[in-house]
Amino acid sequence: MTNARLSPAGALAWVASLTVDLRGAAVLDAGGAVLAGDADVGRRAAAALAERPDADDVDGGDVLVVRRAGHAVAAALGPRSLVRVARLDLATAAGALGAT
Numbered sequence: 001m002t003n004a005r006l007s008p009a010g011a012l013a014w015v016a017s018l019t020v021d022l023r024g025a026a027v028l029d030a031g032g033a034v035l036a037g038d039a040d041v042g043r044r045a046a047a048a049l050a051e052r053p054d055a056d057d058v059d060g061g062d063v064l065v066v067r068r069a070g071h072a073v074a075a076a077l078g079p080r081s082l083v084r085v086a087r088l089d090l091a092t093a094a095g096a097l098g099a100t
Contacts, residue, residue: 004096008036011073011093018089021078023062027097028072038076045074057087068094 006014008027015025026037026045034042041063048060049072058065064086065074073094075086 005098006093006096008071008097011097012037014096015073015075015089015093019075019077019086020082021080022086023076023078025073025075028074030070032072035071037074041074041076044076045072048074057091059083064090066090066094069098071097073097 011027012025016022024038024041026039026042027035028042028045029035032046032049044060044063045065048058048063048065049067052058056067063074063076064083065072066087068091071094073090075090077083077086
């Protein structure tokens with residue numbers, strides 16, 4: 001992906017098209033409010049980020065959260081997920097949200 005900008009819904013669609021065994025996903029703003037996606041995943045992601053406010057990446061059990069440029073993208077991953085690949089995909093999606 002290049003310098004393209006994605007909407008929150010677009011970021012989720014892009015992540016869903018790439019992520020193996022994705023159970024749910026959400027986009028959060030800097031304050032932890034869910035902008036798009038699964039509300040339960042968003043709630044769990046916000047709690048994980050609140051526990052580690054300085055972390056860019058948080059692995060909260062089955063929820064992986066990546067924060068970039070004022071947004072966070074979270075994914076609930078199943079046991080067949082490729083976590084390292086998913087982390088890179090979430091980081092790219094979060095970075096592509098930019099100032100949307």
